[in-house]
Amino acid sequence: MKNTVLAALCAATFCGSAFAQSSAPIKVGLMLPATGTYAALGDMIEKGFKLHVQEQGGKLAGREIQYFKVDDESDPSKATDNVNKLIKRDNVDVLVGTVHSGVALAMAKAAKESNTLLIVPNAGADAITGPMCGPNIVRSSFSNWQPGYSTGVVAAQKGYKRAMTITWNYAAGQETVKGFREAFEKGGGQVLKDLNLPFPNVEFQALLTEIAAQKPDVVFAFFAGGGAVKFVKDYDAAGLKKTIPLFGSGFLTDGTLQAQGPSAQGLFTTLHYADSLDIPKNNAFRKAFALAYKQNADVYAVQGYDAAQLLGAGLAAVKGDLSKRDALAAAMRKATVDSPRGKFTLSPAGNPVQDMYLREARGENNEYRAVAVKALADPARGCKL
Ligand code: BEZ
Numbered sequence: 001m002k003n004t005v006l007a008a009l010c011a012a013t014f015c016g017s018a019f020a021q022s023s024a025p026i027k028v029g030l031m032l033p034a035t036g037t038y039a040a041l042g043d044m045i046e047k048g049f050k051l052h053v054q055e056q057g058g059k060l061a062g063r064e065i066q067y068f069k070v071d072d073e074s075d076p077s078k079a080t081d082n083v084n085k086l087i088k089r090d091n092v093d094v095l096v097g098t099v100h101s102g103v104a105l106a107m108a109k110a111a112k113e114s115n116t117l118l119i120v121p122n123a124g125a126d127a128i129t130g131p132m133c134g135p136n137i138v139r140s141s142f143s144n145w146q147p148g149y150s151t152g153v154v155a156a157q158k159g160y161k162r163a164m165t166i167t168w169n170y171a172a173g174q175e176t177v178k179g180f181r182e183a184f185e186k187g188g189g190q191v192l193k194d195l196n197l198p199f200p201n202v203e204f205q206a207l208l209t210e211i212a213a214q215k216p217d218v219v220f221a222f223f224a225g226g227g228a229v230k231f232v233k234d235y236d237a238a239g240l241k242k243t244i245p246l247f248g249s250g251f252l253t254d255g256t257l258q259a260q261g262p263s264a265q266g267l268f269t270t271l272h273y274a275d276s277l278d279i280p281k282n283n284a285f286r287k288a289f290a291l292a293y294k295q296n297a298d299v300y301a302v303q304g305y306d307a308a309q310l311l312g313a314g315l316a317a318v319k320g321d322l323s324k325r326d327a328l329a330a331a332m333r334k335a336t337v338d339s340p341r342g343k344f345t346l347s348p349a350g351n352p353v354q355d356m357y358l359r360e361a362r363g364e365n366n367e368y369r370a371v372a373v374k375a376l377a378d379p380a381r382g383c384k385l
Contacts, residue, residue: 048304148179156187
C-alpha cells in the first residue's frame, strides 16, 4: 500500500501515531570533535558510521537515518551544554559520541538522566562501563584499561623491568597508564615514575629530558591525534628512539603514521585493531572505505562503523520500532558484531570483549604481529546493573 493511502486510512483510526513513528527517520545525534587535536579522529568515526549506513542503503532496519551534529571541541567544560543541544533541542533518538573521555563522561551523565540511548564510538573512560554503566549505554570501542593492560602484558613478556610512563593528565591518560602498571607489575616489572602534562599541551621537552636522565628500560606513552604526532617526532628528535624503546597503546600511531614519518617506524603498540589484519571483513571494509573516501581507514573509522552496526542490530531486533527502546538496548548488548577487528560481543556492562593485537608500525600501516591478549574483558569495576 502506498504511504499516502496508509496515512489517510490511519488518520481516521487509532494507527496514526504508529504510522508516523515508524515512517519518520531515526534521529542520530553525532557529538564528535571537529576542531582541535582530536578533529581527525571525529572525522573518521563519522565516516565509518556513515559507511555502514550507506552499505545498508541509507537505512537501518528499514528506517531512514537523519543526522544532527555538534562539534564538542574535546572540551569537557562545554560538554553538558553541547549534549543538551542534541537531547533537548534536536530531540534525538540516539546519541553517538565521543572521542575525549572527559566529554564522554558528561554525555553518559546526561544520557542516564534523560534515559537517551548512547553509543560511545571511542572515549575509553573506565567509568562509562564501570560505576556509570547503564542499560541504555554501550561502547563500540574499548575501555582505557584494555589497551593499557595489554601493552603492560607485552612489555613484561619482553623482559623489561624498569618503565616510565608519559601521558596527558586526564581520564584517558591516567586510566591507560593504570592498566599498563597493573599488567607490568603483575609480570614482574616496576614503574619508576609517571610523567604527565595537561591536555592538549605538546611541550614535551622537559619531560623527555627527565626520561633521558633516568634511563628506564622502556617508556609507555598514551597520546592520540595531533599530540601523538608531535610526541613521536619529539621522542625521536631527542635521540631517545635509538636508546630507550617506546611502547604505547595503539593510539600513539593510529591514523598518524603519514604525519609521523620515519620517527614512528618500528614502534610497537597494542590495540583492538591492526590495519593489516587479514580477515575477509577487514579486507572488505578497508576496500570500501578507501573507495568511498579516498583515504585509508584507521581504528576510529572501525569504531564508527561498529557503532552503526550495533545500532543496526538493536533496531533489527525491534523491527525499527523505537517505542521498544528497552528491547532495542538489550539487543545491542546481545549482538555479535562482525567487525573489521574480528567478531566481538559486549560484556554485561556494555563494553567490547575483544582480542588485543600487538602491532608494529611499518610504512603507513600498523601491521599485525600477534594476539597480545585474547578476548580481553574490562573488569567493569563498580558497574551495578
Ligand atoms: C579518550 O579520551 O578516551 C581517548 C582519546 C583518544 C584516543 C583514545 C582515547
